Amino acid sequence: MTYDVVIVGGSASGAACSILLAKLGLRVRVIEKQPSASAYKKLCTHFIQPSAVPVLSLLGMSHLTHGAHSVRTRATFITPAGAIDPDGFYGAQGDKYALNLERSVLDPALRQQAQECGVEISYAQSVTEVQRAAQGWMLTVEGEEQTFKIEGRLLVAADGRMSSLARLLGNAQQSFENQRATFFAYCSGIAAPDDNRSLFAHHQNGMAFLYPLINGRTLLSAYISKETAKQWHEQDVKSNLVAFFAGIADMPAMDNVVFETPIRGYQDYPNLTRQPVCQDVAFIGDAVQSLDPMSGVGCSFALQTAAMLSQAVEATMQQGTVNVQRALETYQRQFNDYFPFHARGIIADALIVKDEEGHKSTFRTILNDPELQRQYRDLTGRLILPAAFQNKFLVSKIRQTASERKVLAKQ
Numbered sequence: 001m002t003y004d005v006v007i008v009g010g011s012a013s014g015a016a017c018s019i020l021l022a023k024l025g026l027r028v029r030v031i032e033k034q035p036s037a038s039a040y041k042k043l044c045t046h047f048i049q050p051s052a053v054p055v056l057s058l059l060g061m062s063h064l065t066h067g068a069h070s071v072r073t074r075a076t077f078i079t080p081a082g083a084i085d086p087d088g089f090y091g092a093q094g095d096k097y098a099l100n101l102e103r104s105v106l107d108p109a110l111r112q113q114a115q116e117c118g119v120e121i122s123y124a125q126s127v128t129e130v131q132r133a134a135q136g137w138m139l140t141v142e143g144e145e146q147t148f149k150i151e152g153r154l155l156v157a158a159d160g161r162m163s164s165l166a167r168l169l170g171n172a173q174q175s176f177e178n179q180r181a182t183f184f185a186y187c188s189g190i191a192a193p194d195d196n197r198s199l200f201a202h203h204q205n206g207m208a209f210l211y212p213l214i215n216g217r218t219l220l221s222a223y224i225s226k227e228t229a230k231q232w233h234e235q236d237v238k239s240n241l242v243a244f245f246a247g248i249a250d251m252p253a254m255d256n257v258v259f260e261t262p263i264r265g266y267q268d269y270p271n272l273t274r275q276p277v278c279q280d281v282a283f284i285g286d287a288v289q290s291l292d293p294m295s296g297v298g299c300s301f302a303l304q305t306a307a308m309l310s311q312a313v314e315a316t317m318q319q320g321t322v323n324v325q326r327a328l329e330t331y332q333r334q335f336n337d338y339f340p341f342h343a344r345g346i347i348a349d350a351l352i353v354k355d356e357e358g359h360k361s362t363f364r365t366i367l368n369d370p371e372l373q374r375q376y377r378d379l380t381g382r383l384i385l386p387a388a389f390q391n392k393f394l395v396s397k398i399r400q401t402a403s404e405r406k407v408l409a410k411q
Ligand SMILES: Cc1cc2nc3c(=O)[nH]c(=O)nc-3n(C[C@H](O)[C@H](O)[C@H](O)COP(=O)(O)OP(=O)(O)OC[C@H]3O[C@@H](n4cnc5c(N)ncnc54)[C@H](O)[C@@H]3O)c2cc1C
Pocket: 008, 009, 010, 011, 012, 013, 014, 031, 032, 033, 034, 041, 043, 044, 045, 046, 047, 048, 049, 125, 126, 127, 128, 158, 159, 160, 161, 163, 164, 165, 182, 265, 266, 284, 285, 286, 287, 290, 293, 296, 297, 298, 299, 300, 301, 302
């Protein structure tokens, strides 16, 4: 039996891609290493950017944007120069929103939708070998009880940051330093910020993120230097985490915080990038780019790469048959028109800024211009490319400098 598509990995990117391809009438098979449909990724703080929210309606899963499942939110940035908090939500009309959508909700829902759309998805199975076949690819799959082979015309690697398909097919990764470590935990006893804003605060050369969640809970995550993380470890992570947030004036009070989960995190998490297409295989989600989680883009980019690939397949399908070569060319081109530009900025932000005055002056320029504040938020929501923001920033900076000079000349 040869499937139209075989997808390795059934988490955010793989499950989403399987749904979209099955909706095109293709026969799709997903192989997932996790033991069951209810498993979900625990090392994730699941902020979904507005760039990815529309993918949920393509998936037929708009219900996840409602209050029973997630919290509609927008970012407020607490910077050394003041709070960047423009009116309205994201986008030119101010009507787009981000979501705090937990993986315990998203992952099982994606797999259920995949099954309802006719995707054949199996668990506790791992792809260990891949070979070219007459009509695409033959994979060796190891399960608990048996090892078997399956064939697919289009092969999709959605197998995450440590992608075994990348290793087997020689899709070499580029690795870029990330100078921060992180700790995060789910808490109760913290008041949600007005309008369920999510707060991103620059603090002590690190970042403190506070996300309101459903059922009155809150996610606290701190991105700090590796040396600070080591000190927290040697002392007490919990009390350091609370003190970190309590030390920021614009944060809700931390006096009644109760930890609902253990603290999770990592010490070292370099940015990894690979090619979107290698040896006629499509790479999506973390398998193609696994960027600093401080940027909060991983799930969004997982959903967006899944949608981009399925749209490339749809655009090149004829009479129900996929033109694999053309679909991969289209996916590669569209991927390269969007993601690497964001990745470069995120990779640069993974280094700790030493020039504090320069940093402050950048935020002052943004704060002085309400339109630039909106553009900044849209950049972090991945609705505009960094170059578009940089152009607007330069124009605004020139205007601000000119009007400062005029004021000085009058004095
Ligand atoms: C601390 C932290 C915080 C984060 N916070 C955010 C955030 O706020 N917002 C955000 O958008 N992103 C965040 N991310 C990133 C996000 O978790 C990932 O980008 C996202 O999970 C990528 O989805 P994926 O489906 O591509 O990969 P994964 O979720 O890693 O899934 C890969 C799947 O492939 C399966 N698999 C692997 N190998 C095989 C094999 N050989 N055979 C079969 N199956 C296989 C695995 O079991 C797994 O289910 C965070 C990450 C971390 C570490």
